[in-house]
Amino acid sequence: MSSKKWLSVVFLVIFLNMALVALVNYVVDPFGIFGTNILKNNLQMNERFVKIEYIEKNHQKYNAYLFGSSRIGVVDPKVIEKYVPNSKFYNFTVSSANLHDYLMHLRYFVEQNYEIKTLYLQLDIDDMNNYGQDSSDYLSQLHPHVTHDSLALFYARYLLGFFPLNIRTKIEVNLAQEVKKTYDLENGTWELPYNEKALREDAKKYVEQEKSFHFKNRRVIYYTQEVHNKEALKEIVEICKEEKIKLYLFITPHNQNMMDTFVLEDYRKYLRNISEITTFYDFSGYNSVTTNNENYYEMSHYRPHVARWVAAYIFNDKSVNIPRDFGKIIEKGDINGH
């Protein structure tokens, strides 16, 4: 066999394999990029892409947004609309989001002249040691319109990647009877109906069986992205001022086990930096909500009733019975008493 023929066979095999992978990626669509919809249930998808696609077509329906990581995803927009007259909120939760995402999306919305009167912004653990996303994290790539990159190249990366785990998971989710996670693209929220049902039926048993509550964590989360995050928050606050957007900023109620991962001195510095920039509400720390695992699906995500307590505190709704040690407003420049 000649070397030329040998190379032709190698390249042919590569081409056929790639074509096969591209076909599977397109049909299964593990990140919801192609909108194929043959497998309808998504356990996970690239929310950054899917939601921008949705908002580009439907932005006129909304005039206010919830920004945050997946933790804010359980907040029903109606809960906030109740407190903000004439508002129509969209929950723009995206998984593992950090201030880079919020800034990029806010810039994009302003650039596109989308109407925004109110921004309900949640900050959390991801804003301490992260800024932006790893290029190999396919769940978290920003929409190319937001980054001003090529849409064709973006599709090519998702077609030609090898995602056995994501493909297997999506097929399993679609074959299974139980729907573990549902997305509502109309209001942007997600739900865990299976977990919620199990918690309502027997919360103690659920907590006992949920592994993440029982890990012994180390304090490994340092405030490594101080400079980037501080600058990004400053810019967000300035954009809101310029565009006359009412900003509500709060720190998420991290579960106690997640709080155990923070290096406390760094966490205090993180809070201090935010207070230098703007007023915010702090629901983090060890309080009666965060130390009760029954308020969480796992150590990372709180349940919808916690979101209602957060909103009731921020909007001073006395009709809601909020645990007394839950929440604190930190006026700009006044962190010392906290």
Next chain:
Amino acid sequence: MLFNSYEFIFAFLPLTFILYFYLNHIKVYKLSKLFLVLSSLFFYAWWNVIYLPIIIASMFFNYRFGKFLTRTDVPPKNILLLGVFLNLALLVYFKYYNFFIENFNLIFNLNIGLLNLALPLAISFFTFQQISYLVDSYRRETKEYDFLNYALFVTFFPQLIAGPIVHHKEMMPQFANGENRCMNGRNISMGVFIFSLGLFKKVVIADTFSTWATKGFDVAESLNLFAAWFTSLSYTFQLYFDFSGYTDMAIGVALLFNIKLPINFNSPYKALDIQDFWRRWHITLSRFLRDYIYIPLGGNRKGELFTYANLMATFILGGFWHGAGWTFLFWGFLHGLALIIYRVWEKYGFKLWSWLAWLITFNFINISWVFFRAKEWDDAIKVLSSMFSFENVVLPKFLEAKLGFLSNYNVEFGFFYWYMETIIWIPMAFLLVLLFKNSLQTLDTFRVNMRTALFTGFVLSAGILSMNRVSEFLYFNF
């Protein structure tokens, strides 16, 4: 630029390959070499262009020194020493300054500021290569080549970043050889074949093991007995597949240009003693340490005690070459000590069964890698103490029905959280490193036929399709 990146495989490599041979085809040979040097510098600068002046200056300086040493009838030793000193000074400044100052501050309770300098990529590799050039120029063992050949010897992109540490004697004649200017079909096939194996080792095997190694070393607060062993073995296999994968890729890419790089790995985990291991692991580094440290120190020519002292010094320096930290020094010390013990053992003619010799050697290597990998002493102690503690034994829950009686002996039954999959991957890795031919043995028997074409096609596709989790090579840090 990483070998396992889209920009390298689909843009840089094909373009450089085509243009280089096109320039040779139209017989502008100097220009083709210059093009290869410039491409290599572009490849180097891809990470951070600020490193570029350092490597260029180092190259000019060493070439001039080498030339001076060759041309003088009786080369002055002081000039050689000055050259070596300046090379080492550059390395110490960028790589070891902070380490020395930190320890100086600690001992004398001072507060001297540290340098916040990024370590220039590949500085350990190109410094070693050029020191050997200076020493050999002094010994009159170099021929006089022009600067272009010398620049290509230092910068040739397949070996620039993480070796193999090449010797001018094996490289410069190849660059000067006119026969290497034409495309060679067999070399291209062999190059693509070995590159495919390397890519697969790196992105499919090493990167999978890296997940478990990272969790065990850096994330977990504590480890049970099995988790600790799976963690250390994961790193042992990650390091081997990562580094030998990189070397295979380097050898493969160089072959496309008709350049043969030296062998760097020869199934090191098959070694039956520690000396054997060092003849199989990072062979070009061992060769450098032997020729330019161990032998100049006196080697084994000055009696037994001096031999042991020389061995220890060589390995401690070898450990320090890998990184500016006490854990690296300790790792070097352990290997030096093991070699001394082995020599004494051999002197008295003791013999072991092969399987026992392998078991002891492999376990020593696996345990010593713990110090090599750990970021802090505490992490090393955490892993090692759990590997040898029977107070924290957790077996998988599904065994509880059959082995429940063991709970009377403090054995717990629980979930094998993050390390569950290692139960399959680790035995597979053992099979690969112990029972199969290594990549270079496979290359020796390589035939251009349908079987190798199909195999290469599948392996290369798997590698390319797994590149979506781009990660650096471990040896880039050294």
